[in-house]
Amino acid sequence: MSAYAKLEQLFHKRSVLSGASAILHWDNAVMMPDGGAESRSEQLATLGLMSHELLKGPAVENWLEEASSETLDEWQTANLREMNNQWRHGNAVEGSLVEALSRATSQCEMTWRAAREENDFSVLQEELEKVVSLTQEMAMAKAEAFGVTAYDALLDQFEPGCTAEAIDVLFDDLGAFLPGFLDQVLEKQRVNGRGEKPEGPFPIEVQRDLGEAFMRALTFDFNHGRLDTSHHPFTGGTPDDVRLTTRYEEDDFTQSLMGTLHETGHALYEQNLPLKWRHQPVGQARGMAMHESQSLLIEMQLSRGPEFLQYAIPIIRDAFKGEGENWTFANLKQFYHRVERGFIRVDADEVTYPLHVILRYRLEKALLSGDLKVKDLPGAWNEGMMSLLGVTPPNDRLGCLQDIHWPGGAIGYFPTYTMGALAAAQLFEAARNDLSNMNADIRAGKFEPLVGWLKKHVHQMGSLKSTDQMLEDATGKKMGTDAFKVHLTDRYLKG
Known part of the structure; x- marks a missing residue:
């Protein structure tokens, strides 16, 4: 099996994990009772960590390098480019930070609902401070790895290649x-x-x-x-x-x-x-x-x-x-x-x-x-x-x-x-x-x-x-x- 084919298998797995997380996020917002927040936070954090660890495997970097010398068509070449971008985002941060941010955002989203309902920002402040702090930590890690500003590193997650400039x-x-x-x-x-x-x-x-x-x-x-x-x-x-x-x-x-x-x-x-x-x-x-x-x-x-x-x-x-x-x-x-x-x-x-x-x-x-x-x-x-x-x-x-x-x-x-x-x-x-x-x-x-x-x-x-x-x-x-x-x-x- 070629290096590129191995990468396709790996990213297929990540896509399936991402899909499962997406449905859990939907359920969180639409149907889940408030009492399910803690267990849902753990579920999402675990899925996020599993997906992250797939990119951290020691062979992935070698596959990406080998695949770059293989004969690929236009779509495969673009796919390899996108794989590289996801890999560099994943390898710029430790799994423990990914897991911590996932847990913090799950809890903060639930707290936001209560704060919005009560019209009281103080209810949200402490949880939001945790999210912002962890996001700053992630942004700095990616900025150092990519050679860009912290904000551009986060922006790249949503609009690849875009800059604040x-x-x-x-x-x-x-x-x-x-x-x-x-x-x-x-x-x-x-x-x-x-x-x-x-x-x-x-x-x-x-x-x-x-x-x-x-x-x-x-x-x-x-x-x-x-x-x-x-x-x-x-x-x-x-x-x-x-x-x-x-x-x-x-x-x-x-x-x-x-x-x-x-x-x-x-x-x-x-x-x-x-x-x-x-x-x-x-x-x-x-x-x-x-x-x-x-x-x-x-x-x-x-x-x-x-x-x-x-x-x-x-x-x-x-x-x-x-x-x-x-x-x-x-x-x-x-x-x-x-x-x-x-x-x-x-x-x-x-x-x-x-x-x-x-x-x-x-x-x-x-x-x-x-x-x-x-x-x-x-x-x-x-x-x-x-x-x-x-x-x-x-x-x-x-x-x-x-x-x-x-x-x-x-x-x-x-x-x-x-x-x-x-x-x-x-x-x-x-x-x-x-x-x-x-x-x-x-x-x-x-x-x-x-x-x-x-x-x-x-x-x-x-x-x-x-x-x-x-x-x-x-x-x-x-x-x-x-x-x-x-x-x-x-x-x-x-x-």
């Missing part, structure tokens, strides 16, 4: 553009109106059925996935068993619906990854920037667009038996395009969303460097919200307790949300240029052509190429801000 260029451009643009949009809405929210209540059962109906229309395969409820919407599981979640409010169906559509974008990416490379690194999604591009393309570019609304509003109105002025297309279009300086990232509009992300990006870099202490996070958060968005959260539930990412150890993740928005704008523009009937198909509820285009240019590419190369092949450009700014201008100032 590259993000700063994009975010500085948006930071210069968005505040003035936001003022223009808010003034236009003050003059022309912002649309009124239809009055509820909106039964949760109806909301769920409606969300599943749109998921089916968007080609989600319920034979290989399901929709559930959690504190924070997410997509997990495996490509053959995709678990996505949303959350519901009886007085506002739009929160759940847009959350469901957002997660459906993630889920379609997972379900359409290349089957031939299912359990290999090259068969995984390219990175979180491209993953977020798929969720934001479905939620923002598609589902808030006029063509989709022409298709969807009659269906929504019928589901809730809506009547009156607030249920007209004109009003609901205005309502779906409403821009406001809000507190909650996941409920934010396209214009203000990047500002939420820029705040978190700045804060998590400061936490990692030690310039910001965990105990000072609520105050720094509120100051940043006022500076970037002109609002101050009235409490920590609407402030620094709203996201699960840091309790879950995902430091270095947040920038990929806005990078995803930039990529989504480029991809949707390119799809419209390539698909001459796309607007008419959307109005008719025919999404197969658009999803097929995404499958060809993104989903089935797996990790064959870098994010920039995939974007350049599909759109003719590497990631930039131009398409996003044109999209915002067309929708919110000209539309």
Whole structure:
């Protein structure tokens, strides 16, 4: 057996272990009773350590070196590249640290739920300090091994090859553009109106059925996935068993619906990854920037667009038996395009969303460097919200307790949300240029052509190429801000 074939066997095992962990994480968030937290923490830590130890085997480094001289095709060569990257991440840290961080994040996630429910950051502080400390230790170990900054070492876990320097260029451009643009949009809405929210209540059962109906229309395969409820919407599981979640409010169906559509974008990416490379690194999604591009393309570019609304509003109105002025297309279009300086990232509009992300990006870099202490996070958060968005959260539930990412150890993740928005704008523009009937198909509820285009240019590419190369092949450009700014201008100032 060749060295490369041995590596494929090893990484297949790691993929299976990762899949088991993913299902346990889903169960943790959706179904597990609070009393199961301790045993679940042990289960996840053990699986994580087993996966880590597979990379630490003495033969793996030799196999990687031998495989580099073997004759491999394009996909195998890319797979070997991804194997090397996973190996270097795994070998940069000791198994004891991997296990300790897994236990700490499992416990911190459960504590975060209680702190958010009680609206009390002090409940979370001690557990979050442990997670941040262990993450700092991991980041420093990887930074030393890779010859990069600590933050770039963590960022590489979510968006391989990306650097804070590259993000700063994009975010500085948006930071210069968005505040003035936001003022223009808010003034236009003050003059022309912002649309009124239809009055509820909106039964949760109806909301769920409606969300599943749109998921089916968007080609989600319920034979290989399901929709559930959690504190924070997410997509997990495996490509053959995709678990996505949303959350519901009886007085506002739009929160759940847009959350469901957002997660459906993630889920379609997972379900359409290349089957031939299912359990290999090259068969995984390219990175979180491209993953977020798929969720934001479905939620923002598609589902808030006029063509989709022409298709969807009659269906929504019928589901809730809506009547009156607030249920007209004109009003609901205005309502779906409403821009406001809000507190909650996941409920934010396209214009203000990047500002939420820029705040978190700045804060998590400061936490990692030690310039910001965990105990000072609520105050720094509120100051940043006022500076970037002109609002101050009235409490920590609407402030620094709203996201699960840091309790879950995902430091270095947040920038990929806005990078995803930039990529989504480029991809949707390119799809419209390539698909001459796309607007008419959307109005008719025919999404197969658009999803097929995404499958060809993104989903089935797996990790064959870098994010920039995939974007350049599909759109003719590497990631930039131009398409996003044109999209915002067309929708919110000209539309």
